[in-house]
Each structure stands twice: as structure tokens, then as C-alpha cells.
Amino acid sequence: MKLAFLSLNYAPEQIGIGPYSCMTAEMLAAAGHEVSVICGKPYYPEWRIAESYRPGFYTTRREAGVRVTRCPHYVPARPGGVKRLLHHFTFALSAFCALLYQTARQRPDVILATAPSLIAALGGRVVAGLCGARFWLHVQDFELEAAQAAGVLSKGFPGNRLVGMAESHFFRSADIVSSISPQMCQRLADKGVAQERIVEFPNWAEDDTIRPLSRNTDLRREWSLGDRTVVLYSGNIGRKQGLNIVLEAARDLQHRQDLIFVICGEGPERTELERQAVGLDHCLIKPLQSRERLGELLATADIFILPQLADAADLVLPSKLPNMMAAGRPVIATTEPGTGVYDEIRNVGIATRPGDPVALARAIERLADNPALREDLGYRARWKAISRWARDGILKRFLCDFTRVANIPRSSRRKGRGAIVSLIFLTIGLTGFFSRLAWLLLAGNF
Structure with missing residues (x-):
């Protein structure tokens, strides 16, 4: 044809x-x-x-x-x-x-x-x-x-x-x-x-190249992340992503020296995001990594964040979600019950209300303080990725x-x-x- x-x-x-x-x-x-x-x-x-x-x-x-x-x-x-x-x-x-x-x-x-x-x-x-x-x-x-x-x-x-x-x-x-x-x-x-x-x-999901790997990656060393719990967002930096909530949650958690936020990407709102992040020493904004290093980048994370605007629910399903889950790490998404993202992360992550940075911060703390829960949710996420999105x-x-x-x-x-x-x-x-x-x-x- x-x-x-x-x-x-x-x-x-x-x-x-x-x-x-x-x-x-x-x-x-x-x-x-x-x-x-x-x-x-x-x-x-x-x-x-x-x-x-x-x-x-x-x-x-x-x-x-x-x-x-x-x-x-x-x-x-x-x-x-x-x-x-x-x-x-x-x-x-x-x-x-x-x-x-x-x-x-x-x-x-x-x-x-x-x-x-x-x-x-x-x-x-x-x-x-x-x-x-x-x-x-x-x-x-x-x-x-x-x-x-x-x-x-x-x-x-x-x-x-x-x-x-x-x-x-x-x-x-x-x-x-x-x-x-x-x-x-x-x-x-x-x-x-x-x-x-x-x-x-x-x-x-790129389930053959993206899989659960050791968190001790070259990127963790290059960016001096040490043994801190890495909270990662990777992707486009634009209006539709609603990334301000990530910075607000980071401010709420400034007292947690064991946490570090990494926003990795490019987009029209990056300059404004960098301006808003001034003074947040535990928040790094890094360039988008090549597709060859995507598996390593995702392995560097301990927790993924997937922010969404409330009005954009079910108008788009973020393409980054399958690869996040294939990496075997838990996902925290800002989404309401009944939406596509909520249904996808059910039993493999945590959902918080869109536009509520305090709820997002508490969810991050819950996972950061419970490695066993992170491991269990990550295992479930990987299983769902290969069964649904292979x-x-x-x-x-x-x-x-x-x-x-x-x-x-x-x-x-x-x-x-x-x-x-x-x-x-x-x-x-x-x-x-x-x-x-x-x-x-x-x-x-x-």
C-alpha cells in the first residue's frame, strides 16, 4: 500500500x-x-x-x-x-x-x-x-x-x-x-x-532500552547529586505543563537536605522558570538530554513528577508517562479521579489535586521517607508499562x-x-x- x-x-x-x-x-x-x-x-x-x-x-x-x-x-x-x-x-x-x-x-x-x-x-x-x-x-x-x-x-x-x-x-x-x-x-x-x-x-514505552537500572548513574555524579533522593521532571517546559507547582513544592521542602529537584528539558517557558527558581539551591534546571541518555536520566531519579493543568485533563495524555513507568520508579501526578492519567497511575503512583503544591510536597515526602513503598510502586509501574505499553x-x-x-x-x-x-x-x-x-x-x- x-x-x-x-x-x-x-x-x-x-x-x-x-x-x-x-x-x-x-x-x-x-x-x-x-x-x-x-x-x-x-x-x-x-x-x-x-x-x-x-x-x-x-x-x-x-x-x-x-x-x-x-x-x-x-x-x-x-x-x-x-x-x-x-x-x-x-x-x-x-x-x-x-x-x-x-x-x-x-x-x-x-x-x-x-x-x-x-x-x-x-x-x-x-x-x-x-x-x-x-x-x-x-x-x-x-x-x-x-x-x-x-x-x-x-x-x-x-x-x-x-x-x-x-x-x-x-x-x-x-x-x-x-x-x-x-x-x-x-x-x-x-x-x-x-x-x-x-x-x-x-x-x-521504550521497554527494551528503558528499564529499572541502578540509581548510581554517571549523571548523578556529573551533577553532584550524591545520595540525595532525586525528584525528576523531564520534558517540555511550556505553559501546558504547569511547572510552577513543582517550584512551589520545592520551596515547601527547602528544609529537606536529603531531597533535590531536577527539571530537565527545553521550551518557551524555561527562561521564566529559571528566574522563578532563583534562591532554590536544591532545585536544578538542566538541558534536555539526548535520547541515547534517556534511560540513564530516568534511572537517576527516585521519584517522577508529572504536573498537569486541571483544565487540560483528557485533552492529552503525556507521552512521557509510559517511559517513566518503564523505568521502574513511582510517579506523582497532579490529576483528578476519573481522568486518563489518574487511571494509568492507579496502584503504581500517587495522585494529588492539580494546583495544590502543599499536597504535592506531602506526597513527595511520603515517598522520600519510605524506600520500600517506592520500590513496590516502581515494580508495579514497570509491570504495567510492559503489559500495556510494550x-x-x-x-x-x-x-x-x-x-x-x-x-x-x-x-x-x-x-x-x-x-x-x-x-x-x-x-x-x-x-x-x-x-x-x-x-x-x-x-x-x-
Whole structure:
């Protein structure tokens, strides 16, 4: 089968969606499918295009059996409302042109688009309708609602209801819609997607390379951590992560000389986080570590912290969680009962209320003072990671789902109306984009 894979993020990005999109594409290519990826230039989580990828406009080369076309796009240093929209729009426009060109050369059987970026995925839906390909939408997070929850986009925008309705219609127009957790799949059903078109395709754990290891790592020596109990957050440093609560918990625990907090990552809020951490001698902020050292980094920790904003519950399941659990360490997450994260860490970690740094500090103390509890929860976490998130099992199930979808004959009715529906979605999407842009400009939200 011929697959066109549309994903803003791709390798060599170290965290987030990029590694999962890359491994999925390479697995399909290894299974004998003809895979072409249309992606952005690597920029995440630094929000700066990697130096070696800046030259050139469009670039195409073969990587691990996959034809990879990288498209030009705008990357803001600090992605506020307008700048973030322009970031997505410029990629959507350049990716749409690349997809049209590629489709003219060789019609794909399936177009698989990852959201984010939703507006770029809309372009994939348009092309699928025009050429008769099956359209698979993979939702890594509900970006419109997540952006509102994080304060990136205003909840007061008058057209939010219309845009939400258009989003739901867009989801329902896909042949298959997948997402990464049961709760997010249920959210798709709540938006009107038929159950038979919903597939769970979770982000997996690197269970072969990330496993319980000795805490006495080279990183522990390099960073002079000694024998102190290490409380670790590793990943993107942005608004959606709500990392202020970690610093507040660290202030509450300044008297504990046996504890040290390590925040390891990059992102648009890192400079502000470093400013807020001034005076916290037991809190270190370190650069993002390479994927080759991820196993060592996670082994360095005794306790993981996974902060989440309350409003962002079930809009995204952090991709870092499976690897945390695969490392065999307990996780403390700020999450409410009934959410996806709460269900995943039940019996393998501790949940505290979002926005409550005192409760977070008490949970940290409880684990720091009880090594036996840490060991028990870590063992349970590892077992759950390999039973639920083992990479090989997830990719094998996805390959079966992909083969099934690729072989479904499209009805003549869907073929006949595909182009019309696609043009309607394109009109709605562009109208929604420019109305949001105008609203943000008028509101002064840059």
C-alpha cells in the first residue's frame, strides 16, 4: 500500500510526537508499504529550527526506507496566540502544496495525518477527498481545547462554538480516527465519531532500552547529586505543563537536605522558570538530554513528577508517562479521579489535586521517607508499562488496523461527495483560522 503520512513533528526531535511519528513510518516501511512523510523542520522543544536544517526551502531524502519531505514553516521563539496560529498555518500551507505535488506524481491509498497540527490535517482531508484516498486522523491531543486550557488561546472568542462544531464534523468525516488513551477515544465518540471508526493507538514505552537500572548513574555524579533522593521532571517546559507547582513544592521542602529537584528539558517557558527558581539551591534546571541518555536520566531519579493543568485533563495524555513507568520508579501526578492519567497511575503512583503544591510536597515526602513503598510502586509501574505499553505489541496491532483500513473499499457515495465535502471543510477551516487571527490581533494577544 502507498501511504502519505502528514506530521508537523518528526525525527530527529527527541521528545513529544516526533519520535512516535518516525517509528510508525519506519515500521510501516519495514512491513513492505511505500511510505512518504511530509513533515516540518525539527524545532521542538526548543522552538528553534535546528541549525543543520535551516538551509534550503523544501528538502527531500530517504531515511530508513521512508521518503521524507521537510517543509518550510515559521517557528516563533515564544509561541503566543497569534504566533502559534501562524506557526501552524505556515506549515499547513507548505505541507498542503507538498502533498498535492506528491499526490499528482503518485496517488496514495491512505493519507494518515497527525493532530497537532489540526489545520494541516485538514489539508490532508482535502487531498484525500480529491484523490479518493482513505483518510486516517491520529489525534495526539485536542489542540484547540488544550490551547484554551493553557491560556494560549482565549476562551472568549465569539466563534469558539462554530469552530468546535467544524472540528467535530471534521473528525466525523475521517475513515478512521485514532487517539492515544481510552478517555481520549471516548472524547472522540462524544464528538460524534462512530465507535467502529475509532481506534486506540497509544504512545508506547521504550521497554527494551528503558528499564529499572541502578540509581548510581554517571549523571548523578556529573551533577553532584550524591545520595540525595532525586525528584525528576523531564520534558517540555511550556505553559501546558504547569511547572510552577513543582517550584512551589520545592520551596515547601527547602528544609529537606536529603531531597533535590531536577527539571530537565527545553521550551518557551524555561527562561521564566529559571528566574522563578532563583534562591532554590536544591532545585536544578538542566538541558534536555539526548535520547541515547534517556534511560540513564530516568534511572537517576527516585521519584517522577508529572504536573498537569486541571483544565487540560483528557485533552492529552503525556507521552512521557509510559517511559517513566518503564523505568521502574513511582510517579506523582497532579490529576483528578476519573481522568486518563489518574487511571494509568492507579496502584503504581500517587495522585494529588492539580494546583495544590502543599499536597504535592506531602506526597513527595511520603515517598522520600519510605524506600520500600517506592520500590513496590516502581515494580508495579514497570509491570504495567510492559503489559500495556510494550512497543512491539502496540505497533503490531496498529499494523493490523492499518492493513484493514487500507483494504476497505470506499463506497461510491463517499467517493462522489469527497471533493465537495473537502472543499467545504477547507472553507470552514480557513474562515475559522482568519477569524481567530483577527480576534487575537484585536485583543492584543501576541
